[in-house]
Amino acid sequence: MNKMLTCIGCPMGCQIEVELDDNGNFVSSKGWSCNIGKRYAQEEVTAPVRTVTALVEVEGRQEPLSVKTANPIPKGKIFDCLAELKKVKVHAPVAIGDVVVENLCDTGISLVATKNIL
């Protein structure tokens, strides 16, 4: 069984063909142009992950704080994490890289600020 993927590693969007065995396990891939795409293809069919970016509320401010996960999180946890972020309210000042939430939704990954708020 083969599966077609579009690599999200860069704007080139290489079309990658992944070969799976009868149990859906990764066998091989082709069509990628670099190792980022090669790794993406295997991860996407075994344990897909994504970096999540979002905005969270800042206490007493109109302007929200932009945040992202410090590392990619399992794709299946994205909606739970986004729901959790709606409850987050930070207090200024905040600096780029500050941890806003530790161990977001038990992923072991922190949510960090991506801008300064003085």
Ligand code: SF4
């Ligand atoms: S395989 Fe490499 S060149 Fe192609 S889209 Fe992915 S990251 Fe970009």
